[in-house]
Amino acid sequence: MIKEYKTIQETAGPLMLVENVENVKYDEIGEIKLQNGETRLCKVLEVTEDAALVQLFESSSGINLKESKVRFLGKGLEFGVSKNILGRVFNGMGKAIDGMPNVIADKKVDINGKPINPAARIFPSEFIQTGVSSIDGLNTLVIGQKLPIFSGSGLPHAELAVQIAKQAKVLKEDTKFAVVFAAIGIPFEDAEYFTNSLRETGAISRSVMFINLANDPAVERISTPRMALTAAEYLAYEENMQVLVIMTDMTNYAEALREVSAARKEIPGRRAYPGYLYTDLSTIYERAGKIKGKEGSVTMIPILTMPEDDKTHPVPDLTGYITEGQIVLSRDLNKRGMTPPVDVLLSLSRLKNEGIGKGKTREDHSGVLNQLFASYARGKDAKELMAILGESALSELDRMYAKFADDFEKEFIAQGFDANRSIEETLNIGWKLLSTLPKQELKRIKDVFIDKYYVED
């Protein structure tokens, strides 16, 4: 027999204190019944012998301390999974919101997930071709990786994410792909852009969407990514699909977390985010991966906007410490119309070395990649110098590098959001650009590859 308590003592922000409770467990879910019959969910944050502090998942409006009732359900927050979730749209609490009947679940799964045993992981090493040169060529994405997009307000991260979702493929045949999309506190128009783009390409039938819009309750944002990952894990490990999870915008998630933390009067950390933000984010990001004995995988592309384009802001900073690299968008490139505006020097894929090379992409990939980075970096330095001192102050070689940097941005990076380049094309463009430099400058590439691929005039 589940007891109902009418002992709500206080509600403040997203928190509520229930007194005289018995047998309540930490982290279990409670159901609040309002006087008008409406029910809402909450979660136990702290429990003592006679009181439970709970966090609401929805708004607190309308809760009456005397009339509202709470009962504790003895389990964590769950999401009902089955194959039929494909093609469906849910809210941040996992309720279907596409007007179609509820999904009949095969089973209910706790959305919090458990830590993955590192001994059970397979080190990600399978190349995913996104068709974007700045990613495939220089910051290669592999299956099971978590590679966030660091963006800023006004930058086209949504377009890039859609481009990746549309074009991503594994070079192996007959792989089943699925896209799980979590909208966390984004405006209606942005969410519509994703939905429509996926619909246009027909990808919607192999997608699952979790939508929490900007005007939905902020606390729901805490469960939204976890719902999405629970769905993704089901599709990956039980339906053997290669799942790409796109989550946008993680900054909104962190802000929701901060809201709850502030309401709990916890000691604030940097920029008032809670001290456990790192741990909390990692329980989301670390759910990406590839597992021994399972065909499927979870690859994650979280998107976050850096306030004031500041990479040292806690959200991008802590994210960067957890994820396996980052794709950074550049306001400068975007202003100059170079799209997708990926700042390749600030971007990084930690797992690229495993995903490239002979048998995976092409034998010369690693050398080309290092050489392009080095030459572009030198070219940018040269251009800076040129801006101060004028072209004539540069050595002949530096002028070559400056030109290389310009060409590199125009031809390699600025491919547009519609071009889908194969890895061969990407590498060939790289060689074409490198061949504008003297051979002896290509120090990072083995001689055999220079002999084979260098384009002589």
Next chain:
Amino acid sequence: MKQGIITKVAGPLVIAKGMEEANMFDVVKVSDKNLIGEIIEMHGENASIQVYEETSGVGPGEKIVQTGMPLSVELGPGMLTSIYDGIQRPLDKIYQKTGKNIERGVEVNSIDKERKWTFVPKKHVGDTIKPGDIIGIVQETKVIECRIMVPVGVEGIIKEIKSGDHTVVEDICMVEDKKGKMHAIQMMQKWPVRKPRKVAKKLNPDDMLVTGQRVIDTFFPIAKGGTCAIPGAFGSGKTVIQHQLAKWADADIIIYVGCGERGNEMTEVLTEFPNLIDPRTKDSLMNRTVLIANTSDMPVAAREASIYTGITIAEYYRDMGYNVALMADSTSRWAEALREMSGRLEEMPGEEGYPAYLGSRIAEFYERAGKVECLGGDGRIGTLTVIGAVSPAGGDISEPVSQSSLRIVKVFWGLDAGLAAKRHFPSINWLTSYSLYKEQAEKWERENISDEFVSLKNEAMSILQEEAKLQEIVQLVGIDAVSSKDRVTLEVARILREDYLAQDAFDDVDAYASSHKQERILKMIFKFYDKMSKAVLAGVNVEEYTKLSYVARIGKAKFIEEEKVDNEFDEIEKAMERETDEIMEKGGLV
């Protein structure tokens, strides 16, 4: 044992009453789920417990079982090649038991208690022994013998010692003490993790750890038994450096603690190390390695313990007389775990919310490193080198964890995000980093490499310093305004940076450079300096000179395999002389 009752649960912190008999830092089992926790505060009958596993589903009224023991590790043969979680549970065993996720309350033995090891006695019946004496050995892996030591507290005369195959818990030796009491010794011993293991005395480190990483060995070396901190923003290559050291450092034993870091990184070590061959022993690197993995998605309290678990295992091998190196990646996550628990205990926060005792905890940890004379009669020497990565928020090392570490460590490798963005790896900034083992290193280098190497490396460092100044001028007035002598300096500095300091960890050959190879490359660069100076002073155009074909070969010299170094380097140097002569003749400058 007496049981307590839970009165409050808040995340990893549980408060229980009825605990008056418990000791501080005792281990307890929480609720029927058997979660492992440790008492970190006592108030009358109430104990605050930090729980090493997820506490969801635990509530007031449930029981706490006391074990009466502090958090300890089991030490004995069978630890090498293992991967443990933060409280020494083997993750591969957990995987076999519970599958891909780590379930709570799972119980597995830290050391295999069934497996038999061949014990070879080194002492005989009638020998008098005292703590630390080696009574026998077990071949733990192909390259490492586990030396079985007399545990602390046992002293007397051997009455019986059994050779042959035994498990780690069987009695292998019986000792009678002065009072006529018998003590049994097993291969396995236990030690509380928060207490440093006993040594006879501490010594000053003077031997150098050879890492095969040019920037480290040449400019910022670390002694065996020394301490080092590597602070760096994300993407600056901390983990790659730690992995490189774990792979190539000439320590006998490597303990790698992944503390609050990525799961895939631990998997990488697990998949890569068994296939890597140690250049010294010609055997798999895994055979000298123990991994401790508390990934960031695992419970936060166990993260705090993982550092201590790691260093206690490291001390155990040091006590056998080995050179042990411990890599902790990252100490910041450990400090954050401290902060989180401190916050939940409602302690008064210090800087950035970290507890006021952060500095002393960090100091205590690094102080467990060192060169020591081990317990036991044979006066053997062991070393424990500790290399800690620090992940400062926003890459700004003014934060408390970096600063507390820097106050105590002797070597600082400052990673530079700017270098990393230019893909200059390892991104150790040569202008800000330091090593306080410089004197010991120079003595060692004079004995083991050459006097010339010492003077060359010092000269190389001053060229790099000079370059920084010249670069500022170039930024202001352009390259043409710089004298040709300075342009030569700039060119040599560029070669030093690109072809010496930068080292490709992912290239099979370049990943490791022996001391000999380092010396040869350095010599070659200085020969180049000499030749180019002469040529330029005689009137050869700087750009013309750098176009000589041998210059590009200097850049690729680091990719020459160790066996071919001498021959091929000689050739490049010959080409250097020939081409320099030619260009000077052509200009009529001879």
